[in-house]
Structures are given as C-alpha cells and as structure tokens.
Amino acid sequence: MDIRRILAPTDFSEYSRDAIRYAHELAQTFGATLSLLHVVELPPYLGEFTPSTMGEDLLGDLERQAGAELAQVLPQAQEAATEVTRSVVTGSPSLKIVETAEAEHADLIVMATHGRTGLSHLMVGSVAERVVRTAPCPVLTIRPAAEKA
Amino acid sequence: MFQKILVPVDLTDGHQPALDIAARLAQGNDGEVTLLHVVEVIAEVWAADDREFYARFEQRARDHLARLGHALEARGVPRREEVVFGHRAPEIVRYAGEIGADLIVLTSHRIDLQHPSAGWGTVSYKVGILAQCPVLLVK
Numbered sequence: 001m002d003i004r005r006i007l008a009p010t011d012f013s014e015y016s017r018d019a020i021r022y023a024h025e026l027a028q029t030f031g032a033t034l035s036l037l038h039v040v041e042l043p044p045y046l047g048e049f050t051p052s053t054m055g056e057d058l059l060g061d062l063e064r065q066a067g068a069e070l071a072q073v074l075p076q077a078q079e080a081a082t083e084v085t086r087s088v089v090t091g092s093p094s095l096k097i098v099e100t101a102e103a104e105h106a107d108l109i110v111m112a113t114h115g116r117t118g119l120s121h122l123m124v125g126s127v128a129e130r131v132v133r134t135a136p137c138p139v140l141t142i143r144p145a146a147e148k149a
Numbered sequence: 150m151f152q153k154i155l156v157p158v159d160l161t162d163g164h165q166p167a168l169d170i171a172a173r174l175a176q177g178n179d180g181e182v183t184l185l186h187v188v189e190v191i192a193e194v195w196a197a198d199d200r201e202f203y204a205r206f207e208q209r210a211r212d213h214l215a216r217l218g219h220a221l222e223a224r225g226v227p228r229r230e231e232v233v234f235g236h237r238a239p240e241i242v243r244y245a246g247e248i249g250a251d252l253i254v255l256t257s258h259r260i261d262l263q264h265p266s267a268g269w270g271t272v273s274y275k276v277g278i279l280a281q282c283p284v285l286l287v288k
Contacts, residue, residue: 003173022283025150029177113277132257132277138170138287141277 003030007106009037009097009131012069015112019142020073023110024082026140032107033083036073037100038066039093063088094130102136110140151283152180155250157187157241157276160213164256167287168217171254172226174285181227183248184217186210187240188232207232238275250282257286 008023010016020036027034040062066088074084089096101109113128132139156171158164168182175182188206214230221228233240245253257273277284 003170022150026174029150030173132274132286135288138166138285140283140285142283143281 003107004032005035005104005106006030006032006108006110007035007037007097007101007104008110009039009093009100010070010073011093012038012066012073013112015144018144019110019112022140022142024074026108026110027082027084033085034074035100035104035106036070036084036086037097038070038088039096040066040088040090041093042090059090063090093127094134097127097131098134098136106137108138108140109135110142113141113143151175151178151252153248153250153252154180154182155185155241155245155248155253156182157185157237157253157255157272158214158217159186160210164217167254167256167285168221170285170287172221172224174252174254175226176224181229182221183229183231183250184214184221185231185233185241185244186214187237187244188234189237190234203234207234237272238279241272241276242279242281245280245282252283252285253280254285254287257288 003026006023006027008020010020023034026032040059042059067086070086070088073086087100089100097109097111100106109131111128111131128141132141151174154171154175156164156167158167171182174180188203188210190203210232211230214232218228218230231244233244235243241253241255244250253276255273255276257271273286277286
C-alpha cells in the first residue's frame with residue numbers, strides 16, 4: 001500500500017499541532033504530499049435568522065481568517081522537502097473531511113483525538129469519531145502528549 | 150517516530166492492508182512490528198485453570214502469527230509474535246502500554262453508512278478510544 005497523499009485536518013487547536021507534526025513527518029518519510037484542511041463550521045443561526053448578505057459577509061470573513069491562520073500552521077521552512085497544499089471549506093467538519101479525503105484520493109488521514117474544546121473527539125458523535133467510522137482510507141488518530149504519560 | 154508498532158490480529162485473513170501499512174511504517178522508521186493475538190477468555194473458563202482447553206486456541210494462534218511473521222521477515226521487517234489471554238480491547242491496550250508501543254495499527258471494518266451506529270461496539274473502536282498511543286485504523 002502506497003502512502004502518496006496525506007490529509008491533515010486542523011481546527012487550529014493546540015491538540016491538532018501534534019497531529020500536523022506527525023502528518024508532516026509521515027509525508028517526509030513516504031515522500032507524500034500533505035494536504036492541510038480547515039473546515040469553517042457555520043453557526044447554526046446563520047441562514048435561519050440572519051439576512052443572507054450579512055451571512056455571506058460573516059462567512060467570507062471567517063473563511064479569510066481561517067485561510068490566514070492555516071498559512072501559519074506549518075512554517076515555510078519546514079515545508080522545504082514536502083509538497084503542502086492548504087484549503088478552507090465550509091460545512092459540517094466530519095462530512096467535509098471525508099468528502100475532501102474522497103475528492104483528493106487521500107491514502108491516509110491524520111487527526112487529533114481532541115479539539116478546541118479539549119474533549120475527546122473519539123466520543124460518540126464527535127468529529128474524529130465520525131471520520132474514523134466513515135472515512136474511505138486509513139485514519140491515524142493522535143492523542144494529546146499530556147495524556148500519554 | 151514509530152519504532153514499536155503493535156498490530157493486533159484475529160485469525161482471519163483480512164489484515165493484509167494493516168500489515169502492509171505497518172511494514173511500510175516500520176521500514177521508514179527502523180521500527181519493529183509486534184503481532185499480537187488475544188485469545189478471548191470465556192468468563193467461566195479461566196486460562197490458568199484450563200490450560201488444555203485454551204492450548205489448541207493458543208497453538209492455532211501461534212501458527213497463524215508465525216505465517217504473518219514470515220511474510221514480514223521476507224520484507225526485511227523485524228517482528229515479534231505474542232499470544233495473550235483476556236478480553237480483546239482492554240488486553241490490546243494493556244499490552245501496548247506494557248511494551249511501550251508508539252503506534253497501534255488495527256483493521257477496522259467498513260461501516261454501512263445506512264447503519265453507522267453499528268460500528269460503536271467493535272474492538273477497533275474501543276481501542277481507538279482507550280489507547281494511550283496513536284492508533285491507525287485501516288479498512
């Protein structure tokens with residue numbers, strides 16, 4: 001089995017940094033491309049009670065902010081030997097991660113078991129748990145370093 | 150990064166993708182693969198008291214692991230084989246801690262998207278939650 005394309009979703013949390021580090025090291029080991037992904041999750045009130053133009057403005061701001069933040073995830077110096085792509089999409093994180101894995105023909109997804117809330121993402125119904133169950137490819141889940149002791 | 154890789158297997162032939170990826174990771178990191186089979190114990194029949202009952206399960210498991218081990222050896226991957234007794238998910242997690250595994254590679258069944266909750270009780274799912282090291286689930 002070849003690992004040529006690695007997808008690493010990030011929510012910009014401290015927890016996801018470890019996962020990105022693993023993903024990057026694996027990409028270097030296998031000479032794979034690394035695709036960094038952030039999913040902007042729409043607040044549930046958008047679209048229901050907010051005038052559409054206001055919603056579009058807010059969404060645009062969120063996507064631009066996420067794009068800028070994603071550019072900082074892996075400093076340029078570290079990328080030298082690895083082809084890194086970045087994308088920001090909007091929607092349900094677990095669905096978008098799986099959709100992106102399918103569209104990019106990812107051979108591996110690397111993601112943290114915890115997110116911004118600090119709660120385990122492998123709990124039933126969580127993002128990582130849904131990705132693990134529905135992904136079309138292998139999924140490597142990374143636990144926060146503090147928990148490993 | 151991943152030098153002690155644990156690959157728990159049952160006695161079916163459905164683990165080749167997991168073994169392939171474990172071999173690739175071990176080769177890329179000068180690592181070693183430990184093949185593990187957990188003989189599931191029956192509550193009323195404890196291994197210590199009924200060695201004979203479990204002996205043939207153990208032998209069958211050792212034969213199976215040896216076959217898988219030879220395939221790894223042919224690829225130049227250092228490997229060990231271990232058979233333990235207990236309940237699969239907690240025993241895999243315990244054993245991973247005991248040997249200081251830095252990765253568990255597990256075969257995970259594909260989930261029927263019409264019945265996604267069907268995967269909640271599987272061994273791979275439990276190990277994914279309980280393990281203290283990274284877990285790679287391979288379908």
